[in-house]
Amino acid sequence: MSEHKDFLRTIVEKDLKAGKYEEVVTRFPPEPNGFPHIGHAKSIAINFGIARDYNGHCNLRMDDTNPTTEDTKYVEALKDAVEWLGFDWEGDVRFTSDYFSKLYDYAIELIKMGKAYVDSVGEEEMRELRGTVTEAGKRSKYAERSVEENLDLFERMKNGEFKEGEHILRAKIDMSAANMKMRDPLMYRIRHEHHFRAGDAWAIYPMYDFAHCLSDYIEGVTHSICTLEFENNRDIYNWVLDTLGLEPPHPYQHEFARLGINYTVMSKRKLLELVESGVVNGWDDPRLPTIAGYRRKGYTPESILNFCDSIGIAKANSMVDLAQLEFSIRDDLNKKVPRVMCVLDPLKVTLTNYEGTEELDASYYPEDVPKEGSRKLPFSKEIYIDRADFMEEPPKGYFRLTPEQPVRLKHAYIITCKEVIKDANGTIVEIKAEYHPDSKSGQDTSGIKVKSAIQWVDGKAHKEVEVRLYDRLFACEAPEDIEDINTDSLKVINNALVEPAVVNEKPDERFQFEREGYFYADPVDYTDEKPVFNKIVGLKDSYSKKKKSPKSESKAQVKKVQVDGEVVPMNEAEQALFDRYTNTLKLNGMVADILARDEKLSAFYDEALNELDSPVNLANIVANDVARELKEKDVNTLNFSAKQIAELVKMLDDETISSKIAKQVFEEMVKSGENPRDIVEAKGLIQISDLAVISPIIDEVIAKNPDNVEKFKAGNTKLLGFFVGQVLKATGGKANPQVVNQLVNEKLK
């Protein structure tokens, strides 16, 4: 129903509307040092999605500024992922390395402005000089080098005249900045390393903080969207663009929370570890949360996109339940995919009263899936069913075949068990059963009631296939490392039996194996001789859930006790002020506390008090509303004066205006600096307390909302607010809310 926008789209819309940009340009800027995972999918969906929604465009840019970790095989994987998800990037794939010489020029400009310098301290010393989060850092002695010297050194760095680590180019910002990122951040480091695209042309490589903002600018990006951990970097982002004095429009950075899913790891480092240690079989192992992995497993791009859509975009760190992803793929495949029969754990059934063979018609799709298509099902005396679908001594609520309970073979006949044959160990090896000739699917006249229909395959006319059953890679919700791995994450069934049409007709590459789950013909290992199917996801299973679920543990959670920290005690002057406020002016403790502790506020309050002797109302508005404005501004930059606030409160005291209107007028004063009386007059905001005026309006509101009147009378007293709100709305906020409140209450009684 509600077409709400995420906060990024809200920003984009506002910017577009304000004419800040003509066209929205975003970018997806991965570093090509690993395979993209589903977290990247979220970023792709956001960046390309926003560009699409607002008729802009999105670039694909490889952020390749670190030659030691990056590789061209990863850029291919990245391109594949974006394409597979169905997005087109604008023009060619971009590379930060394409901008190296432009970036170099910008750096020189900064040096010339005295805003960057070559530092030559060692790594260790630099760390020490940087200070800590609580202590300011110190600039190294090299910060004093002349522009000429810096220019010379920097050029020689570029030419490869120095060893790695010998020199570094830093921005000259502020070594005592509270934001550690602003303590003269590094812009260039020396790397005698072969770059997979730039070759050996460069001996210096730009750092992220220098390269990223400028690359965005060069490409005309308007909204530079990244994850939360870059919040602290935003200051440098703006600093570089601003101090270079680049012609607007500038791009601006906005951050959202990265995706976390339980039972999986998402960090590139950990993923790399899993791949390199051989715990999984490559980057596209279906147990990995990589896009290649999901793709190999059989997920559709639509399902991934729907998932990204369903989890929303916000700024709170969160951990999404894996069930949400699984829902997305089931939901997608349910509408699309043919149903087919496969027996994972075969148990032979001989139909003692059946002779010959026949072919049964069977639709590929259930009635609720509006798709056409069917196949023939060979049927004969010998068939296989799944071992789990027969029980000699069934528990209560078991719907399948038992010695007493017949069952339907899906698309075929009802059968009744006659004899159970076991081997020497007591394991069941065969069932002898009888079929009911008049119970054929679609023309059943037998009148036999069965509780379920099970899958089966013909004893001879079937295909043997390999089925790979995947489970979550990790055993715990928030896995840390390899210790937490689920040792049962892959089960291979070598000889599952599938009905012949699956392999012969190949009606699709994804199937629902009835009553089991969704499966995908493995794109790599599948051959006609040995078909291989990957389990994408199981069907929802309310039976086994009911069976084991021991009802979630004690729900009676004790409410967490929260200890209150200590409040800083007031100093003497503050205490004196506080006492005066509470004792002689009769302010309540909280308000007095707020005022007394803040010099700006108490001064403002005292000034207003000189104008008007209304200590309580004045205190309230100062402590609540004026305080908000004074949080970031200084008294003399405010648009309004203490005198005007006194005037406002005067009107409140007179009941010329209501407190609701007072807030509105205050907002106006903040913006325009006009006199409160003028505002009230100009907008006609004088309070209406006349019953003769208010009463008919209430009647109208009541008449318009019979449902809510009903609910109110039934005891939903919260609705009082609704009615008052409606009346106030109808009067432009001018009705006296106290009067309205009382009147509504009476009328609804």
Add this chain to the structure above:
RNA sequence: UGGGGUAUCGCCAAGCGGUAAGGCACUAGUUUUUGGUACUGGUAUUCGGGGGUUCGAAUCCCUCUACCCCAUCCA
């Protein structure tokens, strides 16, 4: 410990002073030749805690608490 963020149901997430959306999960029922799907209902007297302002607060003010990020020549 300085700075920057974030707290609304088991998990996501709307909400921006006037009736606490929605999805997942859970649950009860209806339909069903998939224990699937679909459909119908049930799930927050309450928004991290405590105060204050207001006729009215998840929303404004004060304060406390918890968690995340920042001291790589990574991005």
